[in-house]
Amino acid sequence: MTNNLPLYILAAPLLAAFAVSVFGRLNSRVIAPLVLLPLGGSAFASFFLLLQVLQSGSFRYVVGNWEAPYGIELLFDPLSCLMLFLVTGVSFIASFSALPSTFRELPGRESLFFTLYLIMVVGLCGLVITADAFNLYVLLEITSISTYGMIAMGKGRPPLASFNYIILGSVGACFYLLGVGYLYILTGTLNMADLARLVPEIAGTAAYATAFGFVLVGLWIKMAFFPLHNWLPRAYWHAPAGMTVMVAPLMTKVSVYLMVRLIYAVFQPDWVFQPDFGLMTQLSVREVVLWIASIGIVVASIVAYSQRDLRRMLVYLIVAEVGYMVGGVWLANDLGLTGALLHIVNDALMTLCLFLACSAIWYAVGSTSFDSLQGLYRRMPLTMAAFTLTGFSMMGVPPTCGFFSKWYLILGGLDAGHYQFVGALVASSLINAILFFRVFEIAYFKAPEEGEDGPGLPRQEAPMMMTVPLVLAAALLLVAGFGAGTLVSRVIGVAIPELM
């Protein structure tokens, strides 16, 4: 193995996690460099890896020289490298904001928190590049266990939310494991490429359909797909702010990516999206999933409208966005898949911005309830400018990136003739417009209570560590918007044929 660069992307945060748990306990000042340097290094390395893969083609990294299908492979194709860059980049940006907020929220326990934070990033990186079905299960549990721990660290109600998440998350992982077990009985292998080779022979059997069902439901629980989403809002409401800025943008998106990967690289799209499984004569599975996704998008948006707290509102928007991506994948045409993959990238950036803003507001004001947002445009102009831009992106206003993925999804929906999905997308955009303009109105027009300062409230931004990444991430929304054409033609357009 001459080129071990890919493995260092994983190893850097993992080693840093141990260093943080040992040295961070002794002196909390070493935590910041120990978190930022490895994550930054991984982000840059994965960016160069993406360029390299785009130039000279995808490759497989054999861990420890144990050849596949016996050993474990890591797959670096355009899509997995794009996801790797997304995961490391978003977690790098998010960690700038997570540092000050965690130092305030969990004094004395920062080292524990950032140990889990780094392990979580390692787990997510592993998930996107693994080419082994069982390895995927283990990494899924690594990410989940670190999330359980981080959620439970919050004060008050989080332990109960975390416990409920443990129960549901374990059910999801067990379902996935069971599905893999059925696949193993049928094929005798766990390597994804090997599975794809053997799968056509067994495609008609009931055991194969069972395996697919278990794997799919397991992943749906992990990605909080409506109606299996109930754990997510409760778990994210009271979780430490430093956790939400990283986990909210990444966890659900990576699960959607895993669903795409498993459908296209293992179970074969021809079989998954076939109109008739022989189980139901009237409705195809695809039709049912699209209906659920459409209903989920609308319901989650409406529930988001009924919230009176910024973070609670955003949490339900995550659930709605999962519906976008799952629906896009199950449209089963190139436009839908392109839209879904583009939306994974865009939504990760948008959710990052929203939660960075939410975290900054919480840091400066002490609360994120709608009442405490009053007059925020005057107090935190930078934060609110970035938040406004993100809001427009969530509504799908060009030239922000939210417009382009939605455009592809709508085109895919029209192409496939699934008008209910298109309707749900449009409805959700309208509800998003109402949601965000309500927040803008409260923050801009409603004067704060007559206080000693009167109308001229002092500027009170969150510290630079939180504001600068937010502004940067908001600028990335525009960059991703203007670069959407390049991203689709150079990366996603190349990635889709390679998936199969």
Next chain:
Amino acid sequence: MDGLMQELVARYNYWIYVILMMIGFYAMIGKRNLVKKLLGMNIFQTAIILFFVSIGVKNQGSIPILSKKQALEGVADVAQVINPLPHVLMLTAIVVGVSVTGVALAVLQRIYKEYGTLEEDEILEKISKR
């Protein structure tokens, strides 16, 4: 009827795992005590572990260790040796299960310190009063 019985007996390992899984599932969904929920989760995981272990077994199979004589002569018969891979996988799954249980117990401890009870209804009542 005979056919059904034969089917049940021939695949009894699957039936056992399904029954165990359902018991665990019921405890997770139906019970209101958090420790019972956790126990249900453990039963659920164990059912899957047993399922994996059972699929490696072969009738009259021996342990998957080659004797030196067999290896030198090259006469090892794969059909006579049980498949060790599912067992190895389950070692990992057991580790994962133990870790999850450990985290869950730690979380339960925090819940008990916070609310003084592990009954979900009483906890929710206390939360709503605050």
